Amino acid sequence: MKEADGKIWVKIILCVILICVVLFFGFFAGLFVSLSGGAMFYAPLVLIATGVVALFLILYMFVPVRHRRKLHFSLLAAVAAGGLASGVYEIRQAYHDSIPVVSDREVDMGQYRPFGDTGKLAVLPEPSDLTLTSELPRLDGATALYPLYAAFAQAVYPRQEYDLYQSEIMVNTTPVAYKNLIEGRADIIFAAAPSEGQKAAARKQGKELKQIPIGREAFVFFVNASNPVTGLTTEQIRGIYSGELTRWSEVGGGKGDIRAFQRPEDSGSQTMLQRVMDGKELAVPPKEDVASGMGGIISRTADYRNYKNALGFSFLFYATEMVGNGDIRLLEIDGVKPNRTTIANGEYPFAAEFYAITAGSDNPNVDKLIAWILSPQGQYLVEQTGYTPVSP
Numbered sequence: 001m002k003e004a005d006g007k008i009w010v011k012i013i014l015c016v017i018l019i020c021v022v023l024f025f026g027f028f029a030g031l032f033v034s035l036s037g038g039a040m041f042y043a044p045l046v047l048i049a050t051g052v053v054a055l056f057l058i059l060y061m062f063v064p065v066r067h068r069r070k071l072h073f074s075l076l077a078a079v080a081a082g083g084l085a086s087g088v089y090e091i092r093q094a095y096h097d098s099i100p101v102v103s104d105r106e107v108d109m110g111q112y113r114p115f116g117d118t119g120k121l122a123v124l125p126e127p128s129d130l131t132l133t134s135e136l137p138r139l140d141g142a143t144a145l146y147p148l149y150a151a152f153a154q155a156v157y158p159r160q161e162y163d164l165y166q167s168e169i170m171v172n173t174t175p176v177a178y179k180n181l182i183e184g185r186a187d188i189i190f191a192a193a194p195s196e197g198q199k200a201a202a203r204k205q206g207k208e209l210k211q212i213p214i215g216r217e218a219f220v221f222f223v224n225a226s227n228p229v230t231g232l233t234t235e236q237i238r239g240i241y242s243g244e245l246t247r248w249s250e251v252g253g254g255k256g257d258i259r260a261f262q263r264p265e266d267s268g269s270q271t272m273l274q275r276v277m278d279g280k281e282l283a284v285p286p287k288e289d290v291a292s293g294m295g296g297i298i299s300r301t302a303d304y305r306n307y308k309n310a311l312g313f314s315f316l317f318y319a320t321e322m323v324g325n326g327d328i329r330l331l332e333i334d335g336v337k338p339n340r341t342t343i344a345n346g347e348y349p350f351a352a353e354f355y356a357i358t359a360g361s362d363n364p365n366v367d368k369l370i371a372w373i374l375s376p377q378g379q380y381l382v383e384q385t386g387y388t389p390v391s392p
């Protein structure tokens with residue numbers, strides 16, 4: 001009897017050791033998978049597999065030999081189920097990744113760099129009336145406006161290499177540009193009007209944001225090119241983005257839920273959407289989960305992905321010239337197409353000014369540069385870039 005008890009204790013100790021080893025390796029395998037971007041599927045799968053192996057070891061130690069064949073079949077079934085789940089996940093992920101994305105990250109901003117000789121920037125037909133050689137105002141702004149203020153700089157600034165993110169001519173997206181302006185790392189930014197959060201951030205730093213209109217642009221909505229819907233009304237837009245309208249059939253389309261994408265908070269286009277909503281609260285947007293640096297999960301607003309049932313928004317120049325995605329179609333709003341004519345004559349309801357914005361810089365050339373941007377030469381570059389000038 002004592003010998004039998006001894007064998008049981010040996011088995012128990014071996015079980016504990018093996019389980020600890022399995023859990024140790026399972027934990028670090030799950031952490032590695034999580035940090036590698038598989039947190040949403042493979043990390044839980046690794047943890048489940050660890051539990052299955054631990055359970056198998058316990059049963060293997062204590063189940064009689066004659067019953068172990070069933071145990072082997074059970075383990076094979078668990079392995080097969082895990083493999084099937086992985087296969088389904090990978091097929092689904094491959095389908096997801098094959099759908100085109102409209103995102104700031106897909107545009108090569110290097111092709112719009114001043115003096116890059118790519119032919120992408122508008123140029124003056126004659127020498128500039130303003131030439132700056134020193135104390136260059138530091139510029140930053142929205143991604144969609146970089147080709148414009150890069151053209152300004154190419155006409156006025158000395159020829160040299162300007163880094164996209166650390167130079168006198170940067171492109172850091174609207175939220176970062178406002179942050180750089182408020183904290184004194186930029187003298188002028190080019191962007192849509194500030195959000196309430198950006199105004200509050202400026203006041204907190206004792207800064208006043210001064211907005212000088214330099215051009216006009218259309219805020220546009222778009223769908224997958226195969227979507228039968230060709231236009232929406234302002235009220236339908238508000239209904240969709242407030243969550244009151246959720247299916248395409250409610251706005252003259254086919255079957256399927258409307259997948260209405262949004263942009264990050266304080267981005268120029270998201271701020272414009274909030275103005276379009278006219279006080280209506282926005283519904284929760286589609287999210288994507290991203291592995292954080294410590295293996296956790298963070299959620300952020302998903303980039304527009306061109307699903308058959310998707311609805312997205314941007315600015316006209318960015319959507320048609322910079323992205324140039326033939327798989328999307330711009331929508332009419334209240335029966336009006338977004339183009340330069342309807343922007344200029346005010347027919348398109350979501351046309352808005354964009355600005356050169358300052359926050360009290362002491363650079364002596366800031367006012368000179370803005371005055372030149374508003375001159376015929378500066379406005380010529382606005383038009384030639386693809387925007388609508390504020391003055392003839």
